[in-house]
Amino acid sequence: MVDLLPVWIAVFCTLGIYSILYRENNWFRLAESAYLGCAVGYGVSQDLLYIRNQLIAQWSNGGLAILLFVITLIVGVLWYGRFNKDYFYLYRWPLAIVVGTGIGMALKTVVFTQFLDQIIAQANTPFFVAGDIGGTINNLLIHLMVPSILLYFWFTGTIRDSGPMKVVGKVARYTMMAGFGSAYGYTILTRYSLFIGRSQFLLGLPPNAAEARLAFMVIAAVMLLSMIGYDMIAKKEQPE
Amino acid sequence: MSIIKKIRDLDTRIIYALAWIFVLFPLISPLGLPIPISADAIAWNNYVTDEVQDGDTVIFSLMYGTSGMPELFPMSVATMKHILEKDVKIVVVHFWTEGPLVFNALLGQVDPADYGKVYGEDWIRLGYIPGSETAMGSLATSFQKTVPNDYVERKPLDSFAIMDDIKSAEDIDLIISFETGTPGTPEWLRQWNTPYGVPQITGCIGVSVPGMIPYMNSGQLKALMPGLTVSAEYEVLLNKPGLAVAGVDAVSTSHLLVVLLVIIGNVAYFMTREEGQ
Amino acid sequence: MKMSDSLKRIEIPIALTIIATLLQVIPYYLELPPVKTAADQVATLSLTVVAMATFIGVISIVQVHGKRIQRKSEGWPFSIIVVLLAATMILTGLPFPEVGLGVDNAIFQYLFINALTPLGGTMYSIIAFFITSAAFRAFRAKNIESSIVLIAGTLMVMSNAPIFVNTFPIFADIGLWIRNVPNMATMRAVMMGAALGAISLAIRTLMGIERGYLKGGGEE
Numbered sequence: 001m002v003d004l005l006p007v008w009i010a011v012f013c014t015l016g017i018y019s020i021l022y023r024e025n026n027w028f029r030l031a032e033s034a035y036l037g038c039a040v041g042y043g044v045s046q047d048l049l050y051i052r053n054q055l056i057a058q059w060s061n062g063g064l065a066i067l068l069f070v071i072t073l074i075v076g077v078l079w080y081g082r083f084n085k086d087y088f089y090l091y092r093w094p095l096a097i098v099v100g101t102g103i104g105m106a107l108k109t110v111v112f113t114q115f116l117d118q119i120i121a122q123a124n125t126p127f128f129v130a131g132d133i134g135g136t137i138n139n140l141l142i143h144l145m146v147p148s149i150l151l152y153f154w155f156t157g158t159i160r161d162s163g164p165m166k167v168v169g170k171v172a173r174y175t176m177m178a179g180f181g182s183a184y185g186y187t188i189l190t191r192y193s194l195f196i197g198r199s200q201f202l203l204g205l206p207p208n209a210a211e212a213r214l215a216f217m218v219i220a221a222v223m224l225l226s227m228i229g230y231d232m233i234a235k236k237e238q239p240e
Numbered sequence: 241m242s243i244i245k246k247i248r249d250l251d252t253r254i255i256y257a258l259a260w261i262f263v264l265f266p267l268i269s270p271l272g273l274p275i276p277i278s279a280d281a282i283a284w285n286n287y288v289t290d291e292v293q294d295g296d297t298v299i300f301s302l303m304y305g306t307s308g309m310p311e312l313f314p315m316s317v318a319t320m321k322h323i324l325e326k327d328v329k330i331v332v333v334h335f336w337t338e339g340p341l342v343f344n345a346l347l348g349q350v351d352p353a354d355y356g357k358v359y360g361e362d363w364i365r366l367g368y369i370p371g372s373e374t375a376m377g378s379l380a381t382s383f384q385k386t387v388p389n390d391y392v393e394r395k396p397l398d399s400f401a402i403m404d405d406i407k408s409a410e411d412i413d414l415i416i417s418f419e420t421g422t423p424g425t426p427e428w429l430r431q432w433n434t435p436y437g438v439p440q441i442t443g444c445i446g447v448s449v450p451g452m453i454p455y456m457n458s459g460q461l462k463a464l465m466p467g468l469t470v471s472a473e474y475e476v477l478l479n480k481p482g483l484a485v486a487g488v489d490a491v492s493t494s495h496l497l498v499v500l501l502v503i504i505g506n507v508a509y510f511m512t513r514e515e516g517q
Numbered sequence: 518m519k520m521s522d523s524l525k526r527i528e529i530p531i532a533l534t535i536i537a538t539l540l541q542v543i544p545y546y547l548e549l550p551p552v553k554t555a556a557d558q559v560a561t562l563s564l565t566v567v568a569m570a571t572f573i574g575v576i577s578i579v580q581v582h583g584k585r586i587q588r589k590s591e592g593w594p595f596s597i598i599v600v601l602l603a604a605t606m607i608l609t610g611l612p613f614p615e616v617g618l619g620v621d622n623a624i625f626q627y628l629f630i631n632a633l634t635p636l637g638g639t640m641y642s643i644i645a646f647f648i649t650s651a652a653f654r655a656f657r658a659k660n661i662e663s664s665i666v667l668i669a670g671t672l673m674v675m676s677n678a679p680i681f682v683n684t685f686p687i688f689a690d691i692g693l694w695i696r697n698v699p700n701m702a703t704m705r706a707v708m709m710g711a712a713l714g715a716i717s718l719a720i721r722t723l724m725g726i727e728r729g730y731l732k733g734g735g736e737e
Binding site: 011014018021029031034036037038042043047048049050052072077083088089093094095097098100101103107109110111113121122141142146150153154173174175176179188189197201 | 527529530531533534535536537538539541545559562566568569570572573576580595598603604611619620625627628630633634638639646648662666668670671672674677695697698699700701703706707708710715716719730731733
């Protein structure tokens with residue numbers, strides 16, 4: 001019996017979230033509250049583990065390492081000035097250091113990774129591919145589409161009404177629409193993949209616990225009947 | 241009210257019920273549809289088979305949590321089984337909070353000991369490192385300074401034989417990253433590929449795929465595993481059908497439902513619009 | 518001007534941001550070993566600073582839900598669940614394996630495997646239903662542009678499903694074409710534009726013009 005409890009809890013949590021599909025209800029709010037509490041608690045445990053590991057390592061290094069780490073801990077404590085109006089300004093100091101370090105980390109290579117490398121790839125795309133008419137057409141289209149979209153983004157306002165920009169704008173918009181269609185198709189794949197994974201669990205398909213199927217049927221019936229029954233009673237009690 | 245109008249104004253809960261039916265039915269009663277193998281699956285399989293050489297050091301990173309498990313877990317398991325068959329050193333590290341516990345679930349499916357791998361000599365776990373891109377950059381500079389202890393035995397990294405030759409990104413030959421968002425491939429490329437030239441292959445959820453294609457086209461990303469369907473194809477190529485293959489029939493029926501609803505919805509819209517006009 | 522007033526000046530965090538940014542950028546382009554060492558050290562220590570912010574979320578939740586419980590506002594029993602589970606996960610997850618606490622603690626594992634994992638997986642999967650409903654109600658070919666989205670999207674859905682690809686293998690080629698040509702062009706242009714935007718945002722931050730991240734507290 002005790003062995004079945006974890007499976008029933010997991011099924012209850014799953015169906016609690018799915019119950020929102022019928023309507024807003026307390027099963028969903030219960031599951032949502034559980035998720036919020038567990039997620040927050042889990043994140044804290046991982047962060048504290050990292051701090052402890054660093055503390056032990058820096059302590060064993062001794063000297064300057066300990067001093068730097070103590071300063072780091074003091075800076076870290078300043079985050080909590082956020083919760084006091086008089087000391088709110090202290091919260092900005094660790095934030096500034098973290099934001100600055102993050103910006104610096106990204107800034108030093110973003111111009112290569114997401115700009116120059118892409119320009120190089122675009123420039124290296126040949127206009128004509130010998131013996132491959134499909135490849136040639138695709139490359140010509142890429143050479144047409146990428147600059148069109150860039151020009152569309154960069155030149156806004158009345159310039160878009162000029163003759164050449166109207167054509168550029170059309171090419172850009174149609175290209176982006178096709179790109180968004182692609183994104184939609186992949187979004188369907190992702191969301192249904194997630195749903196399929198949960199369904200495999202609810203049906204107790206291997207490697208999930210087989211007991212989940214019975215729990216699924218029972219808990220789903222209880223939730224649905226409770227919501228439908230509540231709606232019927234509420235409807236009856238409504239003044240005509 | 242005409243039947244077309246009734247269809248156009250169909251209760252949303254009926255659509256939800258149809259989604260349940262179209263997904264549950266093929267899971268309960270598999271259709272056994274053949275799985276066509278795509279170029280993506282072949283490219284991934286070929287890269288891991290041919291480009292990952294014996295003696296290489298590989299970073300294996302689960303950059304996702306429980307929310308991404310249904311789509312990314314099957315490909316993570318299959319790839320782990322594939323690289324464990326090779327004589328490579330594996331460093332497991334995560335920059336997502338739930339990564340370590342997701343990896344625990346992976347260990348429930350794949351035991352490196354079954355492949356003759358010894359912890360501390362052939363593979364090691366570094367756990368979760370907070371800080372997103374800053375953490376990734378810090379790790380690239382120095383493993384030992386960023387992660388003082390391993391995740392399993394909580395001992396200093398230098399006490400493990402595997403770490404004798406692993407000090408920074410310069411000692412890594414490949415990054416294998418499975419991810420659902422940020423931090424992810426752009427951050428890996430900025431902190432590992434651009435400064436140190438470490439090659440990377442990425443398995444991602446479908447939603448992330450469009451954003452990965454420019455990196456594939458430019459050669460910054462060497463191979464891409466885009467979602468559950470290709471994950472199933474990879475399992476077929478490895479001759480190790482698993483979670484992805486089990487779910488792929490449901491992918492077909494659910495997508496069929498979406499296509500039918502789009503067509504019916506548009507037909508109903510245009511017919512009732514004409515009636516209204 | 519009092520000492521505390523001068524400490525409250527916005528110029529201090531702006532200066533810290535500038536120093537932290539330049540400390541990371543300069544050693545990448547110039548060979549300055551002492552600066553590189555300092556930059557690496559700051560980057561590593563900043564990870565601990567980030568980790569120390571972990572209780573901000575917890576305190577915020579306790580403030581919001583604690584108030585709700587205290588005032589017995591609407592939904593207050595659910596707030597008890599939030600606070601109780603957060604406290605349980607935090608306490609059992611404290612990094613003291615010597616006394617049986619930490620990620621290997623039985624209660625912590627129980628909650629992670631049987632509550633957090635199914636809840637997390639389900640929360641994002643529910644969008645599948647909403648997107649299906651949107652496909653039926655909102656995905657309309659009203660003009661050329663929406664028609665292109667509709668057709669490209671539908672073809673992409675078909676190319677991702679073995680049932681269509683087995684019947685008509687051309688769907689796989691069409692899907693690949695949409696992904697590798699118009700989608701690639703769109704994403705490349707977006708990526709380049711976003712990179713320029715990120716660089717200009719970084720420069721504005723370095724110049725102290727961009728201060729949005731420092732807002733709050735009822736003062737500038």
